[in-house]
Amino acid sequence: MELHQLRAFLSVRDTxxxxxxxxxxxxxxxxVSAAIRALEQELAAQLFHRVGRGMSPTPAGHALxxxxxxxxxxxxxxxxxxxxxxxxxxLELAALSTVVSGPFSSLVSAWLGAAPxxxxxxxxxxxxxxxxxxxxxxxxxxxxxxxxxxxxVDGALTVLPIGSWGWQVAFPPRSGAVPERAVTMxxxxxxxxxxxxxxxxxxxxxATARTPLSAAVxxxxxxxxxxxxxxGVGATIVGPRLAVDAAAAGAHVRPLDPPFTQSVGLVxxxxxxxxxxxxxxxxxxxxxxxxxxxxxxxxxx
Numbered sequence: 001m002e003l004h005q006l007r008a009f010l011s012v013r014d015t016x017x018x019x020x021x022x023x024x025x026x027x028x029x030x031x032v033s034a035a036i037r038a039l040e041q042e043l044a045a046q047l048f049h050r051v052g053r054g055m056s057p058t059p060a061g062h063a064l065x066x067x068x069x070x071x072x073x074x075x076x077x078x079x080x081x082x083x084x085x086x087x088x089x090x091l092e093l094a095a096l097s098t099v100v101s102g103p104f105s106s107l108v109s110a111w112l113g114a115a116p117x118x119x120x121x122x123x124x125x126x127x128x129x130x131x132x133x134x135x136x137x138x139x140x141x142x143x144x145x146x147x148x149x150x151x152x153v154d155g156a157l158t159v160l161p162i163g164s165w166g167w168q169v170a171f172p173p174r175s176g177a178v179p180e181r182a183v184t185m186x187x188x189x190x191x192x193x194x195x196x197x198x199x200x201x202x203x204x205x206x207a208t209a210r211t212p213l214s215a216a217v218x219x220x221x222x223x224x225x226x227x228x229x230x231x232g233v234g235a236t237i238v239g240p241r242l243a244v245d246a247a248a249a250g251a252h253v254r255p256l257d258p259p260f261t262q263s264v265g266l267v268x269x270x271x272x273x274x275x276x277x278x279x280x281x282x283x284x285x286x287x288x289x290x291x292x293x294x295x296x297x298x299x300x301x
Contacts, residue, residue: 001039001042001043002035003071003072003075004035005035005036005038005039006039006068006071006072007025007035007072008021008025008031008032008035008036008039009035009036009039009047009061009064009068010065010068010069010072011024011025011032012032012036012048012055013048013057013061013065016054016055016056017053017054017055018032018033018036018055019053036048043060043064045058045060046058046060046061047060047061047064048061065137065138066136066137066138067138068138069137069138069139070138070272073092073138073141073274074274076090089117089118089119089274089275089276090118090119090120090121090276091118091119091120091121091141091142091276091277091280092121092123092139092140092141092142093108093120093121093122093123093140093141093142093143093144094122094123094124094125094134094139094140094142094143094144095122095123095124095125095143095144095145096125096128096144096145096146097124097222098146098222098239098262099144099145099146099262099264100122100144101165101239101240101241101242102163102164102165102239102240102241102262102264103162103163103164103165103264103287103291104144104162104264105241106163106287107162107283107284107287108120108122110283110287111279111280111283114283118276123139123140125143125144125145128145128146128149128150129150129151131143131145131149131153131157131267132153132154132157135157135267135268135269135272141268141272141273141274141277142266142267142268142273142277142280142281143266143267143268144162144264144265144266144267145264145265145267146262146263146264146265147159147161147263147264147265149265149267153267156269156271157267157268157269158267158268158269158270159265159266159267160265160266160267160268160281160284160285160288161263161264161265161288162264162265162266162284162287162288163263163264163288163291164261164262164263164264165239165240165261165262166240166255166256166259166260166261167237167238167239167256167259167260167261167262168237168238168239168240168243168253168254168255168256169183169188169235169236169237169238169253169254169255169256170226170229170235170236170237170238170242170243170246170247170251170252170253170254171191171229171235171251171252171253171254172229172230172231172232172233172234172235172251172252173230173232173249173250173251173252174232175235175252178252178254179254181254181257182254182255182256182257182259183254183255183256183257184256184257185208185210185211185213185256186211188211188213188235188256189211189212189213189214190214191214191234191235192214192215192216192233192234192235193213193214193215193216193234193235193236193237194215194216194217194219194224194225194228194229194233194234194235194236195213195215195217195218195219195225195236195237196218196219196220196221196222196225214234216233216234217233217234225237225238225242226238226242226245226246226249226251229246229251230246230249230250230251237256238253239262266281266284268281
């Protein structure tokens with residue numbers, strides 16, 4: 001089994017055809033086809049169903065995806081001299097778009113700044129129930145998602161909480177009477193609101209179900225909330241990063257009463273982490289401990 005065969009296999013799996021895989025890899029289609037045939041002969045298993053011009057993985061092909069990704073990732077990291085010492089290398093993460101701001105961004109920033117030569121690829125976790133699938137498939141070594149994880153992960157995976165943040169409400173810059181205090185859900189229900197399509201139930205979503213908001217716009221694109229709010233469409237509920245951006249653009253940002261928080265955490269298989277990923281998990285533990293000490297110091301002062 002050779003690395004170029006695994007690269008060809010994964011490219012065909014990701015693109016759906018030998019032609020598209022060849023274009024991605026910058027080689028001839030015949031080279032990709034030959035690599036797949038050689039790999040199938042060596043493994044004594046058919047890896048793809050050939051249907052017309054397309055190729056879809058067989059059960060054996062699906063089973064090979066995770067190990068193939070891990071082999072290629074380990075080989076790439078082994079070629080980086082700093083990776084062995086935990087000082088460099090590339091880390092493959094996956095995260096929900098809704099948790100990229102807050103503690104996750106702070107953790108990644110701290111880890112990258114601690115040593116030169118490090119790099120991070122953050123894949124999109126498009127479904128909350130795909131955590132185990134992403135880890136098993138080898139797309140990422142660590143997943144960041146909101147807690148509690150749904151559905152619950154099995155005992156082989158570890159969940160490490162890394163922090164939480166509070167939701168806030170942003171009113172358009174030209175709004176009339178905006179309270180100078182925290183805003184209740186009943187008060188918010190009386191004004192036009194920019195909402196996103198409903199996701200998994202959370203404390204905030206359960207609260208809006210009990211006190212329905214007056215939706216002026218419901219958008220699939222979460223990042224569209226701030227633009228629509230700033231244009232005067234209505235108020236919107238935002239996390240920490242969007243709250244800062246909204247306030248800088250002139251919006252009136254207020255906390256919610258009662259406060260609603262969102263906890264986030266890392267999910268990973270401790271037995272399958274590369275040296276770089278183990279270093280990141282260790283840094284996450286230190287990050288959480290430092291945040292706890294900071295909170296205690298603030299409370300004591």
